[in-house]
Amino acid sequence: MKIPLSWLKDFIDLNGLTPEDIARKLTLAGLEVDEILYVGLPMPVYKEGEKHEFKTNGIAWDKEKIVVAEIREVKAHPNADKLTLLDLFDGQQEQVVLTGAPNIFHLKGAGKLEKPIKVAYAKEGSTLYDGHADEQVLMTLKRAKIRGVDSYSMVCSEKELGITDESDGIIILDDDAPVGMPLADYIGDAVLDISILPNMARNANVIGIARELAALTGRQVRKQVDTYTGKQAGNGTRNTQHTTPNLQPVTDLVEIEITNPELNPRFVAGLIRNVEIKPSPYQIQRRLKLAGIRAINNIVDATNYAMLELGEPLHAFDYDVLAGRVGQVGNLPHKKIKISTRAAKDGEKLTTLDGVERKLTSTNVLVCDEKGSLSLAGVMGGSESEVSDSTKNILLEGAAWNFINIRRTAKQHNLPSEASFRFSRGVHPSLAELGVKRGLQYMAEWAGGTIAPDLVDAYPLKPKDSVVDVTSQDVKRLLGIDLTLEQIAELLTRLEFKCQITNNQLQVTAPPHRMDIAEGVIGLADVLEEVARSYGYDNIPTTTMADALPPQVGNPVHEWEEHLRDLLVAVGLQEIVTYRMTSPEREARLRASESYVRIANPIAPERSVLRRSLLTSVLEIAEKNARAESIALFEVGSVFEPNGSDLPFEPRKLAIVMTGSRTASAWDTHSAKDSPHFDFFDMKGRLELLLSGLRLPDISYTAAGASTALTSSRSSFGSANHLHPGKSAEVKVSGQAVGVFGELHPLAKEKFEFGDSPVIIAEFDLDLMRKLNPTYGIKAVPETPPIYEDIAIIVDDSVEANTVEALIRQTGGKTVTDVRLFDVYRGDQIGAGKKSLAYSLTYQSDKTMTDADAAAIRNKIVKRLEQTIGAKLRS
Amino acid sequence: MLDKLKEIEKSALESLAAITDQAALDSWRVAHVGRSSPLMQVFAGFGKLSKEEKPVVGAEANRVKGALESALEEKAAAVKNAALAKSLEEEKLDVTLPGRSVHIGRLHPSTQQLRRVLAILAEMGFQVYTSREVETDDMNFQMLNFPPDHPARDMQDTFFIEADGRSDNPILMRTHTSPGQIRAMREHAATNPQNPPPIRIALPGMCFRYEQITARSEIQFNQVEGLAVGKNITFADLKGTIADFVRRMFGEGARLRFRASYFPFTEPSAEVDVECFVCGGKGCQVCKNSGWLEILGCGMVHPVVLQNGGYDPKVYSGFAWGMGPERQLMLRNKINDIRYFWGNDVRFLEQF
Known part of the structure; x- marks a missing residue:
């Protein structure tokens, strides 16, 4: 504000x-x-x-150069029809000033003005905003000749002085503006x-x-004038007695019925007669404009001004319209106007001030008379009883409304207004009366007229002022400062709380303008906040917690995931974090899911559901980065699986995508295009490192194939249709499937915009992996020298390397400590349908081994391979 | 004979002096100290000398041999040094050529910042507590003292989830990590309902707000909250703890100030500003010329929240504070567009 x-x-x-x-x-x-x-x-x-x-x-505003002046005569410009020349006195000398202002133009050629017009006058060299620029641009007044007349100074508009962003003429100051006074002293703000x-x-x-x-x-608020007679207005306006006791009191003319005090705790109305609708004094207009409110006329301005000043939104009705509706004529006592407030009926209609016909619901509250509805309570008036230029008599409403109700109504009808802003945050009912009095008083000052005696005031639900007991111990316990009851009372009294000390405790009563202070233990927190604010947060010391440190138990789940992230980074993968919100269509590029957790109010169609596939999110980011020479990304995060109308499941997943060149290009090596692409085994190698880093035992890889469907409770990877059937595998730890990986199926890849290189993907269920038992033992580093030996065998192409290695290990026993495949060869030398697998074996035992020892074991192995899988030793 | 030896010495040393490379040195060795060299011939003809000559010539021949050998050694070293100097000269690199890179992995900047924050909190005794991202209205709002239709709900525009028959307690995307406060307090209180244990936890995680995605606003962001609950915890402790945290996060000299503020789940509440670490408080683009950066919100846990967590507000008190790792990074690294974080352009990620 x-x-x-x-x-x-x-x-x-x-x-x-x-x-x-x-x-x-x-x-x-x-x-x-x-x-x-x-x-x-x-x-x-x-x-x-x-x-x-x-x-x-x-x-x-420069005090020397920008001053209050008066226009004494408005003359025609000799060479320009649309310009006038002003004879003006700036307190020191007469000046001739040129202007094109439309709001002075009608006086052209009128001769000497009977009553001079007070204006803001800027002399040569003044710095002002350029009135003709669209934006606020500073300029300095320089001497120039305009159509043959010297121009070196100007009469200013609000835009030029920075009071508003736009204006359509010069400022016309109030008549009592002191000529010659620096403008900054007069209305600088x-x-x-x-x-x-x-x-x-x-x-x-x-x-x-x-x-x-x-x-x-520690200063005093000046006494708030609430007598509503003789208010000393801000800038020296008059003292007048506006009410006339002889007049008929408003209580004889208007009555109020509140049907639901919970919705409408108070309704106050006052009457002012014979107002003259015209612009408000300039000082008032200026303040309203600076506060961001448009100046309309003296009556509307009075309601807004009183609201901004006091916080009570007011509503002005054209009294004669209301009287007309019940057949009241003139000042004669006829039937009373009966104003009632009630909840609207579903489907009831009201045309509001903005000309929109609104369909109402029972959440809305209406102000009505006997003929029907008048306004949408606390939010916006109706058009029929609106104040117009011909309005003479005003019935002014000040009321209190249920803030939740107003909030719902303003949201429902999309009507944020100054009134609903305040009412929807709570306005204390005590302000209704003060507001009406203040509004009437301003109307009387600015529009003339006579205020009818009394106010009609229906106040069925008076809120109780909260009372809270506070002790020094409370302040010590919660704020950590030592204050006596007297000191606490002093801090609160400044904020208009009433304080009374009895029996080592302070009884605090909240001031009548406050709705935010409760009672009991909550009230205590409310009051202590005020103590702290009044004391000054900066004055409260900083201390170290004396409370016992709770047992430190750590968070194994979180720590496990952080460790996982470290391992993934260590194998060269870049972490990403993506949006949880996606759309079924986006996920369907990889694989469609049947059901989703759906957002009721999505910001966009492409963010309408919560993701079920982390892998799709990572693929989308890989696709976005497809121009990079090498992409190796991972994300660890939740996916969301529907659970009827209960909270969804949030299983944790890991997804990896790799594509592009395996090695970074350099100036002396191949170009990125020539580098080998990431393939199945680049992924597998990383996964092997990852799983060994997690110290998971008994890991196996089996061909995934199109029919593989990895399902366990809530850890479905779906069918593996998106994987290349020949280049994909399932990962098991101790017989439990925990993930799949492989090359993206060419048909799935077609749906994304990737380059030529294959896209390698992996997906793991972290909830399953986390529950597996790691083994932390290590093998001793041997002290005897090992014997290395290479053997190459020829087998049928269909024999899996897995099988061969298993046979070698099984036969070699514990003496064969390592079996490493170092070459796979297919070709003419060995015949069609065959392949050669070359292994490097490491023999190691407690004693130093001889070549003969090794040869004996090797022969056993070869024999076993021959017998079991028809292998031949390659010579 | 002595003259001959002198002559041998002289000519050998002369030819040695002219040598500059290893090959010439090798042939010099054969020619002047080799088996068939004139000097060795003198030794070979030793038997033919008279008894008187033998010792004199012998001594002189040995001297010459020694002189030639040490001259050779010296020359050999010189030749080697010269050759090395030459090759070093020739092996000069253009050191301005770029280095040979390797692909490495990195953590997302948000994870990095979360870790910095959590590491400090862990040292201060605040242990990580994580909870779900999809929550009930109850947990996200009502238990935290946001009644339905409360104006404070305007501060946190919310994504709701479609769910039938839950109008009184809808499902939503959590707008802050604070529902974890209730969950954590209830878990702790359940261990000893009569005398619940003290709590010191850090709550990190992704939060969601209904916003348009712009350079300044996002629909999801990380938050970390700290929560301390016990029988003896004051606003002064809150200030002390925050001051400790800020010093470790932003540096020893970081000045901070506490401003009164409002959050439904704390009272009294405060915003904490740290003196702008970009300009040192003089005013700059980053702090919008105010000299201060708003870095966290905090307050004493509201009695309603304590109650809902199973802690009696007449006996227990506590404080909580919350902050945004992405915001911290944006300030520290002068990132002017929040969309970089979930855009995941590798050219952005690689800079962390």
Whole structure:
């Protein structure tokens, strides 16, 4: 909310405080100032290297050069029809100024004005915003000849002075503006843009901010004028007696019925007669504009001004329209206007001020008379009883509404307004009466008219002021500071709490404008927050927790996953983190799932469900990065599986995608294109390292094939249709399938935009893997020298390497400590349908072995291979 | 004979002096100290000398032999050094050519930052507690003192999940990690309901808000919360703990300030600003000229939350704070577009 300092000064003495001082105090107390906008007052000058504190913007008005002046005569320009020449007095001398302002044009040639017009006058050399630029662009006034007439100064518009973004004429100041006074002294201002948090709604008004500042500075809020006669207006307007006791009181003319006090705890109405609708005084318009509200006319402005000042939204009805609806004529006592409030009926309609016919539901509350509905309570008025230019008599409503109800209604009809903003955060019913009085008073001041005596006031549900007991021990226990009851009372009294000390405790009563203080243990927290704010968070010491350190038990699941990530990084994979939200169509590129956890309010169709396939997410990112020479990505994360109308399952998965060149290219080697591509065995090698890093025993790999469907409870990988049938494998640990990997099926790959190189993928179920028991033992490093020997055997092509290795190990026993395949050969030398497998064997035992020892074992192995799989030793 | 020896010595040394390479040196060795060299011939003809000559010539021949051998040794070393110097000269690299790279793996920047944060918290006694990403309204809001239709819900626009028959307690994407506070407190309280044990945990994880995806806002982001609950925990402890954390996270000299703020699940609540570490508080683009960076929100656990977690607010108190690893990275690394994080362009990821 935007608060002009000049307005704040109506309620608190700000002497000795710069705008930055004020902004700092408010910010630290929870009213964060986002920006200070200077509109005339001098701006702080930061030297090189000096600290800034706030975002600042705006313009300072030079006191020498920009002053209040009066126009004495408006003359025609000799050479331009659309320009006028103004004879003007700036307090020191007469000036002739050229203007094209439309709002002065009608006086052209009228001769000497009977009543001079007060304006903002900028002399040569002034710095202003350029009134003709679209944006705010600073310019300096220079001497020029316009159509043969010297021009060196100007009469300013609001845009040129930075009061508004656009304007359609020069500013016409109030008649009492002192000619010759620097404009900055007269209406120079600074505006604080303050974020209002939900618990600070009470401060979304000028008096609220003044009250906080008073508490923070130890100053007093000036007495709030609520007599509604003789308010001393901000800038020297008159003292007048506006009510006339002889008039018929409003209570004789209007009655109020509240059907549901929970929805409408209070309804107050007052009447003012014979107003003259016209623009508000310039000072009022300026303040409203600086606060971000358009100035409309004196009546609408009065409701807005009172709302911004006090926090109570008001609604003005055209009284004669209401009277007409029940047949009341003139001032004669006829039938009373009966105003009632009630929940709307489902399907009931109302045309609001904005001209929209709205279909209502029973959540909405209506203000009605006997003929029907008048306004959507607390949100927006109806069009029929709206104030118009010909309105004479005003019935002014101030009410209290249930904040939840208003919030729902404003959301339902998409009607965020100044009124609904406040009502939906809670406005205390005590403000209804104050607001109406204040509104009527401003109307009387700005529109003339006479206020009818009394107010109609239906107040069926008066909230109780909360009472909370506080002890010094409470303050010590929760805030960690030692304060006496007297000190606590002093801090709270500043914020208008009533405090009473009895029997070592402080009884605190919340002030009547506050809705946010509860009772009991919650009330205690509410009050202690106010103690802390009033004391100043900065003044509370910093201490080390004295409370016992709980047992440190760690988080094995989290630690296991972090270890897994480290291993994946160690084998050269880049971690990615992707969106949880995707669409069934996106996942169907790899494999479709039947059911999904669906977002009820997706931001976009392509983010309509929660992912079921982590692999698809990783493939999408690999695809996006497809221009990189080498891609090796992994993600560890949850997928989401529906569970009826209960919370979904969130199993943890690992997905890996590799594609592109195996080695990084360099200037002296092959180009990236010539490098071998990642293939099945690049993935398998990494997985072997990964699984051994996790210390998982008994790992086996079996061909996956198109028919493989890996399912266990909630760890389905689906069918393996997306895998190349000949280049894919299932990974088992101790007989338990935990993952699949292999080359992406050419048909699946076609659905993505990848280059030529194969795409290798892997998917693991982490919940299953985590539950497997790792083994941590190691083999001793042997002290005797090993014997190495190579053997090559020829077998049928269909024999799997797995089988051969298993036979070698089995036959060789524990003396054969390592079997490593180092060559696979197919070709003419060995005949069609055959392959040669060459193994490097390591023999090792406790004693130093001889070649003869090794040969004996080798012969046994070869014999076994011959017998079992028809192998032949290759010579 | 002595003259002849002198002559042999002189001519040998002269020819040695002219030698610059190993091949010439090898042939010099054969010619001047080899078996058939003139010097060796002198030794071979030794028997023919008279008794008087023998010792004189012998001594002189030995001297010459020694002189030639040491000259050879010296020359050999010189030749070798010269050859080495030459080859070193020739082996000069263009050291400005690029190095030979290898593909390496890296953690996602968010994981890296989460680890930094969690490592500090672990040392401070806050242990990791993780909980689910899809939550109930109850856990995400109501238990945390956000009643239905409360204005504070406007602060956290929410993704809801389609689920039949749950209008009073819909399913949603958690908007913060705080539902984990309730889950953790309840788990702890269940171990000893009469006298629940103290808690010190860190809650990391992905959170979701209904936002448009722009340079400044994302639909998902990580959060880490710290939670301490016990019988003797104060706002001053909160300040002390945060100050410790901030010092370790942002450096010894990091200045910070506490501003009053509002979160439904804490009271009193505060925002913590750290002096802008980019400009040192002088004002810059990163801190939007304010000199301060908003880095975390915190407060004393609200009595309603303690109650819902199974801890009696008359006996127990606690504090919690929350922060965003991505935001921290954006500030520290001057990242001006939050979409980089889940965009996963390797050219971004490789910089971490």
